[in-house]
Amino acid sequence: MINNLKNRIKKQLVPKSKLVVLNYHQIGETFDPNIHNENIWNSVSLFKEHLSFLKQNFKIVSLTEGLEALKNKTINETLISITFDDGDASMTKLALPILEQLKIPATFFINTAYGSEKIGYWYNLGPYFKDMDLINAAPIIRNTIDHNTYHELLKLENQCNEKYSGRDSPFYANYEAFEKCTNPLFHFGLHGHEHLRFSMLSREAQKENLLKNIEHMQRWPNYVPHFAIPFGKPHDWNADTLEISEELGVVPFLAHHGYNTFYRQPFLRFSVDTKNLQSVFNSFSPFQKSYDKLNHLNN
Numbered sequence: 001m002i003n004n005l006k007n008r009i010k011k012q013l014v015p016k017s018k019l020v021v022l023n024y025h026q027i028g029e030t031f032d033p034n035i036h037n038e039n040i041w042n043s044v045s046l047f048k049e050h051l052s053f054l055k056q057n058f059k060i061v062s063l064t065e066g067l068e069a070l071k072n073k074t075i076n077e078t079l080i081s082i083t084f085d086d087g088d089a090s091m092t093k094l095a096l097p098i099l100e101q102l103k104i105p106a107t108f109f110i111n112t113a114y115g116s117e118k119i120g121y122w123y124n125l126g127p128y129f130k131d132m133d134l135i136n137a138a139p140i141i142r143n144t145i146d147h148n149t150y151h152e153l154l155k156l157e158n159q160c161n162e163k164y165s166g167r168d169s170p171f172y173a174n175y176e177a178f179e180k181c182t183n184p185l186f187h188f189g190l191h192g193h194e195h196l197r198f199s200m201l202s203r204e205a206q207k208e209n210l211l212k213n214i215e216h217m218q219r220w221p222n223y224v225p226h227f228a229i230p231f232g233k234p235h236d237w238n239a240d241t242l243e244i245s246e247e248l249g250v251v252p253f254l255a256h257h258g259y260n261t262f263y264r265q266p267f268l269r270f271s272v273d274t275k276n277l278q279s280v281f282n283s284f285s286p287f288q289k290s291y292d293k294l295n296h297l298n299n
């Protein structure tokens with residue numbers, strides 16, 4: 001009885017009109033520890049369960065359409081947009097065919113440096129090549145707030161890329177499929193040329209990275225000027241990142257849990273890898289606190 005009441009109260013707190021942007025990374029039939037990461041991997045069967053739950057309960061729109069609805073204030077229900085970060089190999093092999101079959105739109109945020117120029121970055125290079133220096137450095141590269149430490153440790157990543165250069169990347173999709181894609185269901189946006197923490201870069205370096213990313217992608221027929229800031233958590237970007245986005249005419253997105261109820265940049269996304277989607281939708285409130293905090297900081 002009390003639980004029912006609590007649930008009712010909780011539900012009332014969640015606004016009906018909102019854009020919920022979901023964020024995925026990798027999917028696979030079976031988990032391969034050499035190329036997958038348990039925190040950002042979904043089994044194909046769980047991914048399909050997600051899609052069927054979403055289709056049954058909500059209207060799924062492209063990110064562009066979702067933003068338009070917020071901008072024009074025509075939103076009067078919960079709209080869902082599906083996004084994938086990084087350009088993982090499973091995008092072309094699995095995600096695109098599944099989404100195409102179900103006629104579900106999605107936006108893919110791509111790092112253009114990988115697959116051709118470089119094999120990958122510390123996140124996937126360390127475990128794949130069993131590079132212990134890189135594996136040990138990973139948590140520091142991910143979390144440090146010291147620019148010198150960050151750049152010093154990234155030298156290990158460069159060494160690894162140089163050592164194995166010329167090999168095909170085992171991690172990334174063949175981007176030709178994206179470059180040629182004209183299917184109106186699928187859009188391709190920016191995720192940085194390299195997958196770097198923008199907060200650790202000078203303003204000039206941030207701009208250079210994003211410009212390279214734009215230059216590579218702007219001729220792709222289904223390119224959209226949307227930018228998922230790499231990693232996208234609060235200590236991965238700064239005021240420069242948002243100013244540069246505005247200067248270059250791209251719309252920034254975070255991986256900072258929250259839904260969007262009005263048109264204000266940066267937009268928020270839920271990471272839903274490995275998660276039970278139903279439980280995410282049933283407990284929006286805890287996530288939303290971070291959204292309110294962020295908006296408070298922006299005011």
Ligand SMILES: [Zn+2]
Pocket residue numbers: 085086191195230231
């Ligand atoms: Zn990413």
